[in-house]
Amino acid sequence: MRRVSVFGATGSIGVNTLDLIGRRPGAFQVVALSGGRNVKLLAQQARQFNAEIAVTAHEDCLEELREALAGAGTEVAAGKDALIEAALRPADWVMSAIVGAAGLAPGFAALSQGTTLALANKESLVTAGPLLLAEAQKHGARILPVDSEHSAVFQALVGEDYAAVERVIITASGGAFRDWPLEKLKEATVAQASTHPNWAMGQRITIDSASMFNKAMELIETKEFFGFPPEMIEAVVHPESMIHALVGFKDGALMAHLGAPDMRHAIGYALNWPEREDLPVKRLDLVEIGKLTFRKADEARFPALRLAREVMATGGTAGAAFNAAKEAALDAFIAEEIGFLDMGALVTAVLTEMSARHGLGKPLENLDMVYQTDATARALARQVIPSLRT
Numbered sequence: 001m002r003r004v005s006v007f008g009a010t011g012s013i014g015v016n017t018l019d020l021i022g023r024r025p026g027a028f029q030v031v032a033l034s035g036g037r038n039v040k041l042l043a044q045q046a047r048q049f050n051a052e053i054a055v056t057a058h059e060d061c062l063e064e065l066r067e068a069l070a071g072a073g074t075e076v077a078a079g080k081d082a083l084i085e086a087a088l089r090p091a092d093w094v095m096s097a098i099v100g101a102a103g104l105a106p107g108f109a110a111l112s113q114g115t116t117l118a119l120a121n122k123e124s125l126v127t128a129g130p131l132l133l134a135e136a137q138k139h140g141a142r143i144l145p146v147d148s149e150h151s152a153v154f155q156a157l158v159g160e161d162y163a164a165v166e167r168v169i170i171t172a173s174g175g176a177f178r179d180w181p182l183e184k185l186k187e188a189t190v191a192q193a194s195t196h197p198n199w200a201m202g203q204r205i206t207i208d209s210a211s212m213f214n215k216a217m218e219l220i221e222t223k224e225f226f227g228f229p230p231e232m233i234e235a236v237v238h239p240e241s242m243i244h245a246l247v248g249f250k251d252g253a254l255m256a257h258l259g260a261p262d263m264r265h266a267i268g269y270a271l272n273w274p275e276r277e278d279l280p281v282k283r284l285d286l287v288e289i290g291k292l293t294f295r296k297a298d299e300a301r302f303p304a305l306r307l308a309r310e311v312m313a314t315g316g317t318a319g320a321a322f323n324a325a326k327e328a329a330l331d332a333f334i335a336e337e338i339g340f341l342d343m344g345a346l347v348t349a350v351l352t353e354m355s356a357r358h359g360l361g362k363p364l365e366n367l368d369m370v371y372q373t374d375a376t377a378r379a380l381a382r383q384v385i386p387s388l389r390t
């Protein structure tokens, strides 16, 4: 039996991961499960999978978790340190699916025990890519991408020589507002931004899809994970979300990865790697689909993509500053403190200011540099927010 842990078990990715694990009784033993305030679900998952330990991120939720798991034989714990301790428990496979920069530390810790880390938490690569890859190498650990685009690129590259790659194209559904004119985007509400035309995901990544910040993160993620130079990486809008990414080679061949927009494709590929197993996903009927369409990703309407180019060119601490500013902008938008288009303006302002005051290209030496940059960017964002209120 393979020992597996799932961080962010109660979220969209976590629930899908446990769905796949649950379909193969006897194949996996669940070590650690983590969640946030959704204690009821976490406890139910821990009982169902007979987890060794269940961890809530919030110390004020510990008692509730303890009560919910009374008599279950599952240990309980709470807080950031507890998450790290749980990530250090020996496991063959660890899913990193906490949302936001908070997912970095547990994933990093898991690498130090030489495990296979299935990485859904894109913030880890955006904020600390080089540190993460170095940590994996140091401990003989492996990182498998779970973001659908990166799983697709990874699969298109199996058996290929990286030196023969000419370009990488990741697709973007375009999110909730792909057909909205700029004027209308100003008025977009949180509820409107929180519905996705193709994918069912957590609220934060759904809003990031509407603003294209998700695609911006994924461009940076592609550069960090695969090591291709930024000029080889592009995003194309593909409203049907059937092709997840394409890899172009120097002979002109373009290898595309197709699949239904269901995250269990990418999660299952990472879970079963290097084998393939049956997955409960819809098979594409090409005749029924009829045609696939593509359009240019519009940088004027979505400044996030332009910012991603700047971050990739700058490197170093720029990724951590970008992600923290983006998280702060998203918090402010969800709290209705700023408008939809203000998110791009806020991130631009924070990056400009940080670059002027601190410089952003300093190579990352340790996680502390990431955390410090993150804290500075969030504080700066709080200062800028009042000036954006309209």
Ligand code: NAD
Pocket (backbone or CB within 6 Å): 007, 008, 009, 010, 011, 012, 013, 014, 034, 035, 036, 037, 038, 057, 096, 097, 098, 099, 100, 102, 103, 120, 121, 122, 123, 146, 147, 148, 199, 200, 201, 202, 203, 204, 205, 263
């Ligand atoms: P979600 O909001 O549905 O779930 C997030 C999980 O993280 C929950 O278990 C929550 O309790 C936990 N969590 C939240 N804040 C936390 C904190 N401060 N400390 C510890 N735990 C915390 O999110 P999701 O959509 O499942 O996304 C998870 C990650 O996977 C994100 O990084 C996202 O960008 C990435 N991702 C998601 C999808 C998708 O389809 N949902 C696709 C690609 C990548």
Ligand code: MG
Pocket (backbone or CB within 6 Å): 147, 148, 149, 218
């Ligand atoms: Mg994605």
